[in-house]
Amino acid sequence: MTRHKTVLRILLLVVLLIGITAVLVWHEHLSVENLEAWIGRLGWIAPLVFIACYALATVFFVPAMLFTLTGGVLFGPLLGTVYNLLGSTIGATLAFLTARCLAADWVTRKAGKRLRPLIDGVAEEGWRFVAFVRLVPLFPFNLLNYALGLTRIRLSHYIIASFIFMAPVSAAYTYLGYAGREVAAGGEDVVEMFILALGLVATIAFIARLVMIRRRKVLHTGDAS
Numbered sequence: 645m646t647r648h649k650t651v652l653r654i655l656l657l658v659v660l661l662i663g664i665t666a667v668l669v670w671h672e673h674l675s676v677e678n679l680e681a682w683i684g685r686l687g688w689i690a691p692l693v694f695i696a697c698y699a700l701a702t703v704f705f706v707p708a709m710l711f712t713l714t715g716g717v718l719f720g721p722l723l724g725t726v727y728n729l730l731g732s733t734i735g736a737t738l739a740f741l742t743a744r745c746l747a748a749d750w751v752t753r754k755a756g757k758r759l760r761p762l763i764d765g766v767a768e769e770g771w772r773f774v775a776f777v778r779l780v781p782l783f784p785f786n787l788l789n790y791a792l793g794l795t796r797i798r799l800s801h802y803i804i805a806s807f808i809f810m811a812p813v814s815a816a817y818t819y820l821g822y823a824g825r826e827v828a829a830g831g832e833d834v835v836e837m838f839i840l841a842l843g844l845v846a847t848i849a850f851i852a853r854l855v856m857i858r859r860r861k862v863l864h865t866g867d868a869s
Contacts, residue, residue, distance in 0.1 A: 653746055660742065663704035674706060676821070679714045694718065695731040702735025703742065705786045712814060716821025724818040725811070732814065733807045736789040740802055743793025767796035774805035779812070 667674070683690050683697070698711040711731060715724040766773050774797065777788060792802060 698731025
Protein backbone atom coordinates (compact mmCIF):
# COMPACT_ATOMS: atom_id res chain seq x y z
CA MET A 645 0.00 0.00 0.00
CA THR A 646 1.45 3.37 -1.03
CA ARG A 647 1.68 6.28 1.34
CA HIS A 648 -0.81 8.23 -0.79
CA LYS A 649 -3.43 5.52 -0.41
CA THR A 650 -2.79 5.28 3.30
CA VAL A 651 -3.29 9.03 3.80
CA LEU A 652 -6.46 8.97 1.67
CA ARG A 653 -7.92 6.11 3.68
CA ILE A 654 -7.14 7.81 6.97
CA LEU A 655 -8.78 11.04 5.79
CA LEU A 656 -11.86 9.18 4.57
CA LEU A 657 -12.15 7.33 7.86
CA VAL A 658 -11.81 10.55 9.88
CA VAL A 659 -14.46 12.34 7.79
CA LEU A 660 -16.77 9.34 8.08
CA LEU A 661 -16.40 9.16 11.86
CA ILE A 662 -16.94 12.91 12.25
CA GLY A 663 -20.07 12.78 10.11
CA ILE A 664 -21.55 9.81 11.94
CA THR A 665 -20.75 11.41 15.30
CA ALA A 666 -22.46 14.65 14.25
CA VAL A 667 -25.56 12.70 13.23
CA LEU A 668 -25.66 10.95 16.59
CA VAL A 669 -25.25 14.23 18.48
CA TRP A 670 -27.89 16.16 16.53
CA HIS A 671 -30.25 13.34 15.63
CA GLU A 672 -33.08 14.94 17.62
CA HIS A 673 -33.08 17.86 15.19
CA LEU A 674 -33.39 15.63 12.13
CA SER A 675 -37.04 15.69 11.17
CA VAL A 676 -39.17 16.31 8.10
CA GLU A 677 -40.48 19.52 9.66
CA ASN A 678 -37.01 20.94 10.35
CA LEU A 679 -35.67 20.00 6.93
CA GLU A 680 -38.73 21.51 5.25
CA ALA A 681 -38.39 24.74 7.23
CA TRP A 682 -34.67 25.07 6.43
CA ILE A 683 -34.48 23.97 2.80
CA GLY A 684 -37.85 25.45 1.90
CA ARG A 685 -36.60 29.02 2.37
CA LEU A 686 -33.50 28.64 0.17
CA GLY A 687 -35.25 29.61 -3.05
CA TRP A 688 -33.88 28.43 -6.40
CA ILE A 689 -30.90 26.73 -4.78
CA ALA A 690 -33.11 24.52 -2.60
CA PRO A 691 -33.06 21.48 -4.96
CA LEU A 692 -29.26 21.51 -5.16
CA VAL A 693 -28.90 21.81 -1.39
CA PHE A 694 -31.47 19.06 -0.88
CA ILE A 695 -29.70 16.66 -3.25
CA ALA A 696 -26.32 17.37 -1.63
CA CYS A 697 -27.72 16.90 1.88
CA TYR A 698 -29.46 13.66 0.85
CA ALA A 699 -26.17 12.33 -0.55
CA LEU A 700 -24.16 13.22 2.56
CA ALA A 701 -26.90 11.89 4.83
CA THR A 702 -26.71 8.55 3.03
CA VAL A 703 -22.97 8.37 3.65
CA PHE A 704 -23.40 9.23 7.33
CA PHE A 705 -26.18 6.70 7.99
CA VAL A 706 -29.11 9.10 8.29
CA PRO A 707 -32.33 7.15 7.51
CA ALA A 708 -33.10 7.63 3.82
CA MET A 709 -36.84 7.68 4.49
CA LEU A 710 -36.46 11.04 6.26
CA PHE A 711 -35.19 12.72 3.11
CA THR A 712 -37.48 10.82 0.74
CA LEU A 713 -40.58 12.03 2.58
CA THR A 714 -39.13 15.54 2.81
CA GLY A 715 -38.57 15.53 -0.96
CA GLY A 716 -42.24 14.83 -1.49
CA VAL A 717 -43.26 17.54 0.95
CA LEU A 718 -40.98 20.18 -0.58
CA PHE A 719 -41.08 19.47 -4.30
CA GLY A 720 -44.19 17.39 -4.98
CA PRO A 721 -44.47 13.88 -6.40
CA LEU A 722 -42.71 14.41 -9.75
CA LEU A 723 -39.76 16.69 -9.02
CA GLY A 724 -39.52 15.20 -5.55
CA THR A 725 -38.97 11.74 -7.03
CA VAL A 726 -36.28 13.07 -9.39
CA TYR A 727 -34.42 14.90 -6.63
CA ASN A 728 -34.76 11.96 -4.25
CA LEU A 729 -33.38 9.57 -6.85
CA LEU A 730 -30.45 11.84 -7.61
CA GLY A 731 -29.63 12.35 -3.94
CA SER A 732 -29.96 8.68 -2.99
CA THR A 733 -27.99 7.47 -6.02
CA ILE A 734 -25.15 9.95 -5.46
CA GLY A 735 -25.08 9.08 -1.76
CA ALA A 736 -25.17 5.35 -2.45
CA THR A 737 -22.29 5.76 -4.89
CA LEU A 738 -20.21 7.75 -2.40
CA ALA A 739 -20.79 5.11 0.29
CA PHE A 740 -19.93 2.35 -2.20
CA LEU A 741 -16.66 4.07 -3.16
CA THR A 742 -15.81 4.81 0.47
CA ALA A 743 -16.17 1.15 1.43
CA ARG A 744 -14.20 0.05 -1.62
CA CYS A 745 -11.40 2.46 -0.81
CA LEU A 746 -11.26 1.65 2.89
CA ALA A 747 -11.65 -2.10 3.05
CA ALA A 748 -12.26 -3.89 -0.26
CA ASP A 749 -8.64 -4.98 -0.63
CA TRP A 750 -8.57 -6.25 2.94
CA VAL A 751 -11.79 -8.22 2.47
CA THR A 752 -10.44 -9.76 -0.73
CA ARG A 753 -7.25 -10.87 1.00
CA LYS A 754 -8.95 -12.16 4.14
CA ALA A 755 -11.92 -13.88 2.53
CA GLY A 756 -11.90 -17.52 3.56
CA LYS A 757 -13.32 -20.58 1.85
CA ARG A 758 -16.83 -19.81 3.05
CA LEU A 759 -16.85 -16.11 2.20
CA ARG A 760 -15.05 -16.36 -1.14
CA PRO A 761 -17.86 -18.13 -3.04
CA LEU A 762 -20.33 -15.51 -1.79
CA ILE A 763 -18.14 -12.62 -2.97
CA ASP A 764 -17.53 -14.31 -6.32
CA GLY A 765 -21.23 -15.06 -6.72
CA VAL A 766 -22.23 -11.47 -6.09
CA ALA A 767 -19.61 -10.24 -8.57
CA GLU A 768 -20.83 -12.70 -11.19
CA GLU A 769 -24.44 -11.60 -10.76
CA GLY A 770 -23.40 -7.95 -11.13
CA TRP A 771 -26.27 -5.58 -11.90
CA ARG A 772 -28.84 -8.34 -11.40
CA PHE A 773 -27.84 -8.68 -7.76
CA VAL A 774 -28.01 -4.90 -7.28
CA ALA A 775 -31.45 -4.83 -8.91
CA PHE A 776 -32.67 -7.59 -6.61
CA VAL A 777 -31.52 -5.99 -3.36
CA ARG A 778 -32.89 -2.59 -4.44
CA LEU A 779 -36.33 -4.01 -5.23
CA VAL A 780 -36.36 -6.31 -2.20
CA PRO A 781 -34.96 -4.32 0.75
CA LEU A 782 -33.70 -7.20 2.86
CA PHE A 783 -31.01 -5.02 4.43
CA PRO A 784 -30.96 -1.38 5.60
CA PHE A 785 -30.31 0.96 2.67
CA ASN A 786 -27.31 2.76 4.15
CA LEU A 787 -25.59 -0.40 5.31
CA LEU A 788 -26.24 -2.12 2.00
CA ASN A 789 -24.39 0.61 0.09
CA TYR A 790 -21.24 -0.03 2.09
CA ALA A 791 -21.62 -3.82 1.90
CA LEU A 792 -21.86 -3.72 -1.90
CA GLY A 793 -18.70 -1.63 -1.99
CA LEU A 794 -16.82 -4.57 -0.51
CA THR A 795 -17.73 -6.74 -3.51
CA ARG A 796 -16.28 -6.68 -7.01
CA ILE A 797 -19.42 -5.39 -8.71
CA ARG A 798 -18.55 -2.90 -11.45
CA LEU A 799 -19.18 0.71 -10.44
CA SER A 800 -21.11 1.52 -13.62
CA HIS A 801 -23.41 -1.48 -13.12
CA TYR A 802 -23.96 -0.47 -9.51
CA ILE A 803 -24.88 3.13 -10.32
CA ILE A 804 -27.21 2.37 -13.24
CA ALA A 805 -28.98 -0.54 -11.53
CA SER A 806 -29.37 1.43 -8.31
CA PHE A 807 -30.88 4.44 -10.08
CA ILE A 808 -33.34 2.38 -12.13
CA PHE A 809 -34.46 -0.10 -9.50
CA MET A 810 -34.68 2.37 -6.63
CA ALA A 811 -37.10 4.45 -8.71
CA PRO A 812 -40.34 2.56 -7.86
CA VAL A 813 -39.78 2.67 -4.11
CA SER A 814 -38.60 6.27 -4.28
CA ALA A 815 -41.68 7.33 -6.26
CA ALA A 816 -44.04 5.59 -3.83
CA TYR A 817 -42.58 7.13 -0.69
CA THR A 818 -42.15 10.53 -2.31
CA TYR A 819 -45.85 10.54 -3.09
CA LEU A 820 -46.56 9.44 0.48
CA GLY A 821 -44.69 12.50 1.74
CA TYR A 822 -46.57 14.73 -0.68
CA ALA A 823 -49.92 13.22 0.34
CA GLY A 824 -49.07 13.71 4.00
CA ARG A 825 -48.46 17.41 3.36
CA GLU A 826 -51.78 17.75 1.56
CA VAL A 827 -53.60 15.96 4.36
CA ALA A 828 -52.03 18.25 6.94
CA ALA A 829 -52.97 21.30 4.86
CA GLY A 830 -56.56 20.11 4.49
CA GLY A 831 -56.48 20.14 0.69
CA GLU A 832 -59.17 18.72 -1.54
CA ASP A 833 -59.48 14.98 -2.08
CA VAL A 834 -57.01 14.31 0.72
CA VAL A 835 -58.57 10.98 1.61
CA GLU A 836 -58.33 9.70 -1.96
CA MET A 837 -54.78 11.02 -2.22
CA PHE A 838 -53.67 9.35 0.98
CA ILE A 839 -55.30 6.05 0.00
CA LEU A 840 -53.50 6.23 -3.35
CA ALA A 841 -50.19 6.82 -1.57
CA LEU A 842 -50.70 3.82 0.69
CA GLY A 843 -51.77 1.79 -2.33
CA LEU A 844 -48.53 2.64 -4.11
CA VAL A 845 -46.48 1.56 -1.10
CA ALA A 846 -48.48 -1.68 -0.81
CA THR A 847 -48.00 -2.33 -4.54
CA ILE A 848 -44.24 -1.90 -4.24
CA ALA A 849 -44.18 -4.29 -1.29
CA PHE A 850 -46.20 -6.82 -3.29
CA ILE A 851 -43.86 -6.53 -6.30
CA ALA A 852 -40.87 -6.96 -4.02
CA ARG A 853 -42.45 -10.11 -2.62
CA LEU A 854 -43.01 -11.51 -6.11
CA VAL A 855 -39.42 -10.73 -7.09
CA MET A 856 -38.13 -12.51 -4.00
CA ILE A 857 -40.27 -15.60 -4.67
CA ARG A 858 -39.13 -15.64 -8.30
CA ARG A 859 -35.52 -15.30 -7.21
CA ARG A 860 -35.82 -18.23 -4.85
CA LYS A 861 -37.31 -20.39 -7.59
CA VAL A 862 -34.48 -19.52 -9.96
CA LEU A 863 -31.86 -20.30 -7.35
CA HIS A 864 -33.59 -23.56 -6.44
CA THR A 865 -33.72 -24.58 -10.11
CA GLY A 866 -30.06 -23.75 -10.50
CA ASP A 867 -29.11 -25.82 -7.46
CA ALA A 868 -31.21 -28.74 -8.69
CA SER A 869 -29.50 -28.72 -12.06
